[in-house]
Amino acid sequence: MGDVVVVTGPPGSGKSAVAGELADLLDPSVLLEADWFFGRWRRGAVDPWLPEAAAQTAPAGRAALAATVEFARSDAWVVYDGVLHQDAAEDLAARAADAGVAVHRAVLLPPVGVCLARVGARTGHGFDDPDATRAMHAAFAAEVGGTADDAVLRDDAASPGGLAARVRDLLRAGALRVPGPVAAGGVRP
Template sequence: MGELIVVTGPPGAGKSTLAPHLAERLNPSVLVPGDWFLSLWRRGAVPPWLPEAAAQNEIGAAAAARTVGTFARADCTVVYDGVVRPKELPRWLTTAGDPVTHYVVLLPPADLCVERVVRRSGHGFTSEEATRAMHADFAAEGLERYVVEDAEAPAEELATRLLEAIAAGNHRVPAPGDPAPEG
């Protein structure tokens, strides 16, 4: 079975900039953009940051998890670029078939995330309020072990450092039944 690298964090953290650089350095690899699953909705779509989008978001997340699991079972290293909050991760990984997973959290300053989101001007995730709330959620989760230092570094440099950290097991999510990692 292949492995899974989940590149996550709040909107504007740099996930979609970094993820392709990781996927390009792995062989075989697949890049799965989580936003794509939400973009499939045509009529009746609800902006994903609104509370009434919960069911829609859950369907998209389940489809994404099944997709990454399918590629991982085909012995590909899958790089998933999307928001997978820590409290959602166990269920999401179960849906994916519990591949060996590395959880990479990008958490640059909230103001930088907001600046990037506002620059999107009308496409994708554009809610400043939701961006700040999600940043606060990730910051409050006690994810120090998974948070990438200097997430604002150039993507190529960051990809090199991350792949070294992943190879060392620094971002590995314990498998079901494994003891929790120290630190």
């Protein structure tokens, strides 16, 4: 079985660039871009970052996670590029555990100003909302707190290739593993 590596963070954090570089470092590998699943809605689509999109984002998110586990069953590294908060990562780890697949998660969290500048400079990208960028950055910042956890990469000066190499090294060290499901009584199986 393969493993899943989630590269996540707010918009403009560098997820797509780092995830692509990381997939190139792992062999064999699959790059799964979560945005593809959220972009399948056509008529009646609601921007997935809006609260009223929940009826559309929930099935799209489940489909992305199911595809991620299926690709990992093929004995490949699956690099998941998308916004995936801790609770959803734990949900993925529970699904993956049933298939014998481990899940790892790296959070890219450069300063909010860096994310805003990157989002503002995008061309040809469907997302350019500064308020939503701020809100998602704040949600990730609240989730990870001020910890110096290895799974949180705050370096905004490193190249995508440099960050991908760091994630690969953290994978090798076992520092990115998402805990599996908790059994009754709060004990991990």
